[in-house]
Each structure stands twice: as C-alpha cells, then as structure tokens.
Amino acid sequence: MEPKKILIVEDDAVLLQMLANVLRQHDFIVFEAQNGIEGITHIKSDSPDLVLLDIDMPQMGGLFMLKTIRANGDKTPVIMLTNVNNPNSIADAAEFGVSAYLVKSDWEIDDIVKKIKGQLHINS
C-alpha cells in the first residue's frame, strides 16, 4: 500500500519535529509547515491525505487557512491539533468540516497517531 501523506501545520518547532518524527516512524510521508500560508502552499503542491492543523500561528492562523482551503473547494480531511480550547473555535472548526478537534495537551502522542490511522482507515 502506498504510504499516506500527512501535512503538519504547527508553529512550535519542537512539537512539529516530535510529531513529524513519530509519524515517520509509522511510515507516513510528512510535510512540515509553520503557518497557514506555508500550509496552503503544501496542500497545492503535495496533495496530502490528511492535515494536522494548529490554530494560533503567526502570519496566518489555522482557522483562516481552513476557511481558505474550503473556499477553494479542497476537501482534504483536517484534524485540528491545538491548545486553543474554547467553544467558539470548536464551533468554527466544525462549520468547516474538520474530522476531529484535539486539544494537544490532553492527548498522548501515540493516541494522536491512532486517531490519524483511524481517520485514514489504516490498521494499527
């Protein structure tokens, strides 16, 4: 089976590297972006199978990026992975059809991998 492509959009370099390393260990092809603008560029050029998207980022935040790609007709599954935990952001993300909204600090990294695999119908 073709390895699945994951785009991580995360401004915290340490978290980005941790996620990328763990996902690569699970045989995913990983693309990295540090803000929404880079994220949109990767979506256009690399057609990822799933996007892990932070919210609070410089230049372009995750919710604006999500709104932009949906407005352009892109239907790539998106999992919000953020420490922003307020009802408005969750409702906004749901409106743009995110697959899941995960609060980073509540989740262990291997549970995030399981969630991604579940979303992509990959058996663990």
Place this chain on the structure above:
Amino acid sequence: MSSLIEEINIFGHCKKLEVPIWSCPRFVFLIMGVLISFSIITAYFVARQYTEPEIVIGMVTLLTIFLMAIMYILVNAFERVVYSRQTEAQRTKDILELKDQFVHIAVHDLASSATAIKWGLKTLEPKLVGLSDLEKEMFVNIRERNEQLITLSRRILLITRIESGHLEVTPLPINITETISAIKEEVVRAADEHQVTIEQVYPNDALMISTDAVHLREIILVLLKNAIRYSNPDDGKVTLTVNTENDHCVISVAHNGASISPEHRPHIFEKYWRDSAENKIEGTSFGMYIAKELTLKLGGTISFTSDPEQTIFSVTLPLAK
C-alpha cells in the same frame, strides 16, 4: 464636625480629583460665587448713582455676559473632570486588555512546552523497564508535575476569560451520561495511581441536556480530581451520579474522605482559598472557583454537603426542552 471641615476643604477635594485648580469644579464654583456677589454689590452702587434706563440696561447686559462667561468656565471644568475620568477608564481598559493578551501568549507558550514534555515522556516510557525504582518514581513525579502545569495553564486561561467577560458559551444537546462517562475515563489513571475506585450510577442513560460540553467537561474534571485527591487514603471511593430533579439534571460527585470543617465551608468556592491542611495536598487552588463560575455561566447551580461519611458536590443544570 470633621466631615464638615472635609466638605469645605476645597483644595483637598481638588487634590482628590487630580485636576488642575482652575479645572476643579468646587474651586471655580467658589470663585464664581465671589464674583457674582461682587457684581451684585457693584450693580447696587452703580444703580444708586445712575438712574438712566440705558445705563441700567447696559449694566444688566454686561452682568449677564459676565455670568454666562463664568457659567461657561464652570461647565468646562466639569467636562474636563469627566473627560479625565473617561481617559483614565479607557487607559485602565487598555492595560487590562494588554494584560489578557500577555497572559494568553504566556500561557499558550507554557501549554506548548508542557505538551512537548508530555509527548517526550511518552516516547521515553518503553525505556522505563531498564530503570531503577527510584528513577521510575522520578519519572512518574515529572509526569504528574507536568500534568499539573497543563491543568494550571488551562485554568489560568479560563480565569482570564471569566474575569474579562470573554467566556463564550455554546450550548448543544448532549447525552449527559455518555458525556460524563467519557470525562470519567480521563481520570482513570489518576484514580488508579491513588488507588481510588470510581462507581457510576446512571438511572436514566438516555438523558439529554442542552449545555456547553467544553465547560461541562472542565466542571466535572475539577470535581472528579478533587474527589480523588481528598477521598479516604486507605480505601478511596468516588461515586459519580447523574439524576433528574423536577426539570433539572443533577450531577453529583461523592467521596468518602474527611469532611470539610464548618469554618472552611463558606470559602470553598473562593478563588484562591485553600485551608492549611489541604495545602499539603498538591493541586491548583482555583478549581472550585472555576467550577462555580462555569456552572453559573451554564445557567446552573453548584453546592455541596459534607459529613464524616461522605462529601458530595452537586451540579444542577436545566434539562433540554
């Protein structure tokens, strides 16, 4: 007597208002009174001296213009005071907003760092096998402390939002027993570590309520973690009950630990309060304050009863209509 002296101490009043003396209404009012009295006396003597109507009319006109000028100065002085207060209020508002922004950025960075530590510790877990008991204990302590940091950062943000009036509430219909069961799963590890058993009592597992699930989760986590922390250290038991009462849903969290002493009961929901005995038990101090504020935001009430047998915290929320 002292209040009378205080009342006529015009300079003291002006100092309190923190405005220049010529912008101080009381001082301007005093000057106005002196000038009006002087004008009336002058008008009296002039009128006695000159009886021609033109002169009297001219004098009255001048006096009126003079009084209007004085009134203008007085009104201007009041406006200055009001304007200075508005500027001060705006400045205070700006400072508070800056403080909120700072807290948001600082806490966001704190939460990111704590997340990195959490994920890093998780990847190190397989290596625990080769460690000594002491090293394993240190590992568990680091993990617990880090979880406290995560909880603390989330609660600081919540308090900031509660106090700035920016706390959003998005009510949606939820199955309350399913939601509560899922929240309970989040504290299973903590319960195991404290050797506490959690019993669930749900007479009606199809109960629907309309509420904000994010805030409800925070309330129940506070109550559950509190119950685990304070339950009987030898045989800890926590009971989670969801029931109905009239047109309300009552969520109760009971534990079998020591009762809350009567003198401490009025302070349980205060923001920074913890009694000296409880201070020995680790945890953040404003959980109960957050639980109370969030419950009120959800249109509910929170209360507790405590006796030597058990302590029960109950949250009452309206049922979905």
